[in-house]
Amino acid sequence: MRENISFINGVNLKSKSSWEELYSYFYAALCNYSSKITKDKHASEDIVQNMFIKLWDSRIVFNDLSGLTAYLYKAVYSRSLNFLRDNKKSLPVDQEAVKSESSLEERYIEMALEEEIISQFYKALEEMSPQQREIILMTLRGDKVDDISRKLNISPNSVKTQKKRAYSFLRGKLGSSFMIVKLLLFA
């Protein structure tokens, strides 16, 4: 997501290129998120698009990526619940957390976190070679070096080398663009 400040500025100023980036990064993730609440693919696309339109017409300004991310997920969350209400669909009830509204919200924040983790992870993967990406994804799926070696038809040693390279690439990548360094210092 380029340089964070420049991207956030662009979103605030309704720059076309920044908004395209905004869509590319968040659109599918938000739709996926919404459809987990509404169980309705088409409705979730409408919900997300309407949310973006409202944002475009508004004068809302974000200070940073955290604020922007929070706004988007929260807006989609409440629009999704409204959709369920308006369409007389059953509202989600959580077995463990029937107690209060806030714990329901808490659960949906966690779901949003899941989506965001995958977005960030995918963003980093997108920038490596297809083979490295493949190896990382297979590893995450639980495949062992031998499995990967067989499936991709390359030697176990080069699987290991590629893995190492991919990881160090990701570390560098995530370090710079996602402020990991800063976060680690304060953790």
Add this chain to the structure above:
Amino acid sequence: MRWEEIQERAARMVGFLVKKERIGLDGSIEKPGKEELYGLEKFKDSNIIYENLSQREQYDYRRAFLKLNRRNAVRKVLRYSAAAASAAIFIGGILFAGYEYVWSPLVNDTSVADYSNIKPIEKRARLILADGMEVDIKAVGEAVVEQNGKKIVIGAQGVNYEVDSQGSGQSKGSGQSKESGIVTKNIYNSLEIPRGGEYSLTLADGTRVWMNADSKLKYPISFVEDRRVVYLEGEAYFEVAKNASKPFIVSTLSGDITVLGTHFNVKSYSDESAIYTTLVEGSVSFKGSAGKETILSPGEQLAFYPAKGVQELKQVNVNNYVGWKNNLFQFEELSLEDIMKTLARWYDVTVSYENEELKQLVFSGNLDKYNNIESFLKLFEVGAKIEFKVDNRHIHIKSKRKES
């Protein structure tokens, strides 16, 4: 957890997700906490990332983004056409015709309201940031941009740069802005005003600038050098903040104006034969490309004709030359040609004449510049025997045939 924590937490966990692998990434002090380990397990034990990514594939962000753009384009057209008397007729057409091309049917129909396409001057501008990003200010509202540690506030009243702190190296807000204060080279932004637009801005030294239509100003976001130099094409009125140790220089294609702190107007359009510097108060010196330097006193106007290398200094009623800044179009014994040059820039129209003599008709007047052009032109028609034929955004001026 709060919504605001999502982004940073995700960043942390993705970091762990990568580091935790048995690749032998030793020496890392950082270990995920219990809660995070629990969260990460979810991603380890199943192919949840695979699944999620394939679910996302059914959502096409490009299509959605295109839809947003089209919707914005349609709204623009509807806004413009709402002003036209014939709007209602065309709304149906707009819905069918689509987006970008909707303008043309509206435009071609001049039978209902001739003047509908000519809009009075508006506050609008394009801001070009140092990194090349362009911001269409009219579309914005109010926003704060940060560039190289410097705050830029964009609002209805103008573009305002956070004023440089006094004394070098001293940044206000005690250590809040870590980057500021170490800038040693000028970083430039530009403000471009289209025809039909106007805007104002406050520079980092506190100098205020009113920009007229069809003008461009390039300026540093912070004045770090020993001279404050800005580059002007077109017309602007300056109220320069006093700073005796750093002269303020307005550089134009055909000459530079040096000031220490004063109020003055510079008119330097490429389609005019001269550059005009009009001094309201204080003192400025003009040095043309021909080399001669002239010092102006308040109430004086210097016209420099670069082609001939000639300077003309005269006493003027400054209100006639700076009135535009106060939303007035004030003129005394001005030729129709010169009047129409100004109107063409303000209303973004082109002008042609039936014959050369018409250009030399002379007028005096005092008009509100936000009026629609129709009421403007009516005044001229009454006074002189001329009439205006308006076709879309073009005005043709001809002698009135019938005596009345």
